[in-house]
Amino acid sequence: MDPGPDELWRLALEHSPVGMALVDLQGRPILVNRALCHMLGRDAEELRTKGFPEFTHPDDVEADLELFGQAIDGELDSYRMRKRYLHADGSIVWGDLSVAVLRDPDGAPQQMIAQVLDVTELERERRTLEAIFETVDVGLLLIDEEGRYARMNRRHAESMLMPFPDGHAGQAGQLGDVFDPDGNPMAREDMPSYRAWHGEEFDDLRLWVGSDPDQRSAWSISARSVREPDGELAGAALAYKNITDLMRALKVKDDFVASVSHELRTPLTSVLGHLELLTERPDLPPDIARQLAVVERNAFRLQTLVTDLLDVARAKEGSLSLTLDPLDLAMLVRDAVGAARPAADARAIRLACDVPEAIPLHADGHRLRQVVDNLISNAIKYTGREGSVSVTARVGEDEGIELVVSDTGMGIAEEDLPHIFDRFYRAGEAEAQHIPGTGLGLSIVRDIVEAHGGTLEVASTVGEGSEFTVRLSRR
Numbered sequence: 001m002d003p004g005p006d007e008l009w010r011l012a013l014e015h016s017p018v019g020m021a022l023v024d025l026q027g028r029p030i031l032v033n034r035a036l037c038h039m040l041g042r043d044a045e046e047l048r049t050k051g052f053p054e055f056t057h058p059d060d061v062e063a064d065l066e067l068f069g070q071a072i073d074g075e076l077d078s079y080r081m082r083k084r085y086l087h088a089d090g091s092i093v094w095g096d097l098s099v100a101v102l103r104d105p106d107g108a109p110q111q112m113i114a115q116v117l118d119v120t121e122l123e124r125e126r127r128t129l130e131a132i133f134e135t136v137d138v139g140l141l142l143i144d145e146e147g148r149y150a151r152m153n154r155r156h157a158e159s160m161l162m163p164f165p166d167g168h169a170g171q172a173g174q175l176g177d178v179f180d181p182d183g184n185p186m187a188r189e190d191m192p193s194y195r196a197w198h199g200e201e202f203d204d205l206r207l208w209v210g211s212d213p214d215q216r217s218a219w220s221i222s223a224r225s226v227r228e229p230d231g232e233l234a235g236a237a238l239a240y241k242n243i244t245d246l247m248r249a250l251k252v253k254d255d256f257v258a259s260v261s262h263e264l265r266t267p268l269t270s271v272l273g274h275l276e277l278l279t280e281r282p283d284l285p286p287d288i289a290r291q292l293a294v295v296e297r298n299a300f301r302l303q304t305l306v307t308d309l310l311d312v313a314r315a316k317e318g319s320l321s322l323t324l325d326p327l328d329l330a331m332l333v334r335d336a337v338g339a340a341r342p343a344a345d346a347r348a349i350r351l352a353c354d355v356p357e358a359i360p361l362h363a364d365g366h367r368l369r370q371v372v373d374n375l376i377s378n379a380i381k382y383t384g385r386e387g388s389v390s391v392t393a394r395v396g397e398d399e400g401i402e403l404v405v406s407d408t409g410m411g412i413a414e415e416d417l418p419h420i421f422d423r424f425y426r427a428g429e430a431e432a433q434h435i436p437g438t439g440l441g442l443s444i445v446r447d448i449v450e451a452h453g454g455t456l457e458v459a460s461t462v463g464e465g466s467e468f469t470v471r472l473s474r475r
């Protein structure tokens, strides 16, 4: 005989993975299914005779009874809570309990149906995440799709006091004592929380907070979008790392580099002056002359290094001064290419130069020559034997000058590209191949170009070559 609907229902109940019980108004289980017995490690008889309060963690009994009472009184038709049960082996089982009231036609409560989902694993994970959230030495903030502060950890709550001494309304983009790396107050649309709320993702966004410039702390902020399964933006997660010590150490390093390179210059100038006098003497034995030439070559290298260091330090302080004079950029480029030719020839590199007759310009000739020399010497340095390097300059529309130095060399990896203008940065491949350098040249090039109001761009493909473009305005 086929089982009737009641029997089917009983079977479904019995085999459900969810713990279920039919409970009387005293809270005593009348029927319990197999899953519930298994979950609590007790048989149906024990559950029926003792009642749920006996198997509930003492701290959760009151809340459960309270809701149970409200359901019986008709204040609630159902309720749901997360509570702890006591397993027969003494362990704790986290359950997600849903209770619905069954009433007779007059509305009087008759019985309750309780369903319990074992969420012990989920709860353990949640608590682990919670512990990490509160323990990490990083401020964490979650914002919802409306830009409201949905959650933050203690670390972040503490760090909010400095930029927002009068409190924060919990909405992304609130203005406070927040400053960009140059010390300018930040606008609403530049605030990290505002940008993250609008779907931007970023890393290491640096800013300073605090009203007193001497007491400010520095932060590095990363943001990632949180999305619904359908890809809709649901909010963002931000991580705030305190980098005050790092920034102060960098400042000390900059000051140190500046003062050391400054101090080195005077004795070096004297060494070079005397070397020049010495090497001009006609009575030098040939072997001494050879050795002096080596000393002189290295002293010049040292001077270039010290000058680079000093330039970098000056640019950092914003005191890279320019002496503007009328000059011919075409001639300057031709001279630089001529000076680089021996180095190119030594490696059988084809060095081409394409510039118009003249490009009159008002600029700092010494500094621009540094730019062109640096770009050409890099192009030669990072191009293998028999490659080619080309230097072009032209005047385009709006009197804009475009200077391009391209090569067929090793190229620059994508992950290095954003950093090659950073001071002391050298691409991994340059280091791996032991190509000599300090990682200062491009940072100086960029500082000089920007001091002239121009821009410097790079495009590069690994194994194919690089192209550096300087744009200057003639005005």
Ligand code: ADP
Pocket: 378, 379, 380, 382, 407, 409, 410, 411, 412, 420, 421, 425, 426, 427, 428, 430, 436, 437, 438, 439, 440, 441, 442, 443, 465, 466
């Ligand atoms: P360096 O003294 O190391 O040459 P730069 O500041 O001039 O310092 O350049 C920074 C880094 O950029 C270099 O170490 C190199 O990895 C990379 N680079 C610069 N120019 C080129 C180029 N033309 N081709 C390939 N890599 C380059």
